[in-house]
Amino acid sequence: MPLSCTYSVAPAILEAAQPDDCLFMSFSFSCVAIFCLFGACILSACIVRGMIGLAVMDTPGHRSAHDTPTPKGGGVGVMLAFAGVLPVLMSLTGLPLFSLPACTLAAATLLLCAVSWLDDIYQWSPAIKFAAQCAAACLVVAGGMALPWPTPFVGAILSVLWLIFITNAVNFMDGLNGLISGCLCIAALCIAASATYLGVPALRWPALLMAFCLAGFLPFNFPHARIFLGDVGSQGCGLLAGAAALYIAARSPFPSGWVVGPALLFPLIYDVIFTLIRRKLARHSLVQAHRGHLYQVLHRSGLYAPAISCMEWAFTLWGMIIGCFVAPMPVLAGSLIAFLLVCLPQLVWTAFAILRTRQHKIGAW
Template identity: 60%
Template structure:
């Protein structure tokens, strides 16, 4: 008699295939050698191939529909289709930018178009009103896409943080009432796991914009989905809490540069993680700490989930901010002992 495998086993097999397929494509991109030459904001000193995100995105798009079908989740839905089109659009534009270094305005237009497609599929918040919610959703998606891209400047930092975040979503999906996110989260985590060994602790290749912006859009979309579908009163906190280390670093850096009168669109090395690296802190330790902050954000989200929405936000914010202030204080202390020049 033929041996019939259960759906979960088949789905797990597909996840493993996606991981190894992503790793194989990353090897191809290493050999293709589209180089990232060191610049003002770079943490590397010699040219390193970029475009590892091609492997991550291609593997995700190839295996995601299969896993969805195996687990009984249709891909023929407006939100799924338009999110896929939006992510593919942004990934293609970002890969072209990796190759040709397009002006920031073109990338911003592509990000806005991708965000609009996601929202057109119905993935948006209705708070505080439907109309304002659409504008807030557009801003959120563009901001998170850029935040992930800005923070992709140290080996394993973004890929590691996103792996931790996606695994946390998969592990707690039932508690938050988000079963539809479990397998997509596992799929993206698996594809990133195929990339990670080539980037951490020593980088043989970088994600590039194609990976960081594509993953950023998916992360922002998942967070918006949580706000509409969670069964917990403060379940909406989960997405922002997992992304909070990136959000805090980017907001603090933008605010500091604005106060200092520095151009916000100019490449720089003023993010907190970059300053810590420039001060001589071990880059592996920096990455592990950032991943730990993501995990802490997940535990905070669980802690406040059952509270009313406003109470949950009031409880979560100080718990999320406190470790980031400690991280910032460490950067200040280290730069006083090991001067790094202007931030």
């Protein structure tokens, strides 16, 4: 059976050209690629606007931050724009379009988004969503996007667990205007800006594309929400964010390069882990819906929602700075320093949340 071709004509044309022609053609390819990014942003915004008209409503519940029914499914615009423009962008920039990791990641994202969108409509059992997350994570790892350490087998297991955890973390944190879409947009821009430095230049254009797709959605969700991402957006973006972190950890030549992904996503990771531990100690159900996340507690205390989201954006940027700073360090030193530095603002944030709950009685959390 013939192998699928992963060869792009763009590098071959550039290689065969004269130096002046090569420079001009490289500039031309970059211009077209940038045009694709803005096109994706506009396409995402147009689909999101259409989803508002479709009106698949998110009715407020006891854990909701909004008071009136609001459309959900804005993630359909983000994911469709990303999926539609990515093949064109990869061809233009010489990235292998039909490589096994790319194909399995695409299949996993499609599976998870399809199940999530149907869940947005029909409210399926959590067991179905979890099964889809597990299947998607296994697909990504089976395609070769996995940690090679401490052994390939253990690394594969850790990679599956990481993908499932971060997909759920993003989903859990998607409860306030602009929080998740803004955090992931900034994270994508940070990855694109530092991809060459980290030794993973292949992530530059896909990360930029995701940032532009999220930018097309963000005006409809922040500071006032006309539509939410929904599970289709939060889980799809969560899986891609987790996969990008795995790619950096596996491919970066820096000893502590693996720290970058977790540091970048640490505001989400910390809030979820802190909440799970606190609820466990309080003997509350870990699977029951609640309003006990730090961002929810702060919002319930009367803090302005956009201010909370902006702080989470700042924490995301801080995590990327720390990740890039410690990446060249030895593994043990880099990991320890990164953990301490990303934890510090989160501990201050937690102390502030506890102080707010004492000053503004919000009930059990």
